[in-house]
Amino acid sequence: MSDAASDDADYSLPDDLPAVRDALISWYEADHRQFPWRETDDPYEILVSEVMSQQTQLGRVVEAWEAFLDRWPTPQLLADADRADVVGFWTDHSLGYNNRAKYLHEAAEQVVEEYDGEFPESPEELQNLMGVGPYTANAVASFAFNNGDAVVDTNVKRVLHRAFDVPDDDALFEEAASEAMPEGQSRVWNNAIMELGGVACEQSPKCDSAGCPWREWCHAYETGDFTAPDVPTQPSFEGSRRQFRGKVVSILKEYDELPLSKLGPRVRVDYAPGGEYGREWLEGLLSDLADDGLVDVEERDGDTRARLRQ
Structure with a gap:
């Protein structure tokens, strides 16, 4: 096992970390779910997808994302739009909390007015945009500019917990995710590890049928204990x-x-x-x-x- 993790951490990553990384990236590049925002490095298009994807099934996001960008294809056009129309679009497509539409509209105004139409490229700068928190900022930096840190979402936590026995602790998840990610490859790595959690290491794992590339290193696969970190239950939308x-x-x-x-x-x-x-x-x-x-x-x-x- 690797000694790169902190001395008091209750986990360690495999010694052959380069092989672990190569296995995941090769698995992802050979076959992965096709989403249109994975085919672009436009930060505006990626930001729209990230905001829409918050607590919304990805299958429903595709249609809404394409319709949104067909109507407002640039930050300038979105900034010029009537906010009521943007919020109305959000409601019509059942995309969840309407304040996300408001914040997205305000973020477009910031890009136009404060950044001369060019998106900032680092996670830190992206957080200056209205409604853009650490996770979204890092995702945009990763997928648009290949300039992000390791993404840590529910899927990534589940993968790290099962594969490398990382305790259910946010600080340790951040540490392990950062250690695992190869330097300068945030775009492909973050896509790949989230894909792993989304199609192979789901709540009910599909290790063999999905061809999980980490089976030879996986603690859960070895022990048969597929316990996962607790995930807060999303309240029902109907009647809310x-x-x-x-x-x-x-x-x-x-x-x-x-x-x-x-x-x-x-x-x-x-x-x-x-x-x-x-x-x-x-x-x-x-x-x-x-x-x-x-x-x-x-x-x-x-x-x-x-x-x-x-």
């Missing part, structure tokens, strides 16, 4: 506040503005002003959307009215 926030946005996109008395029944058929899903509940949704910069709510003519923020 997130779903109804999306409905509010869709409705307000159709109308210039609406009083709450007319908005409520369009959001829920069982809306009753004094009921469980009534005015207080609706005001809570609107407050969330206002905090996200998506709607404006004002008192006028003795009524509370809501509209999408322009």
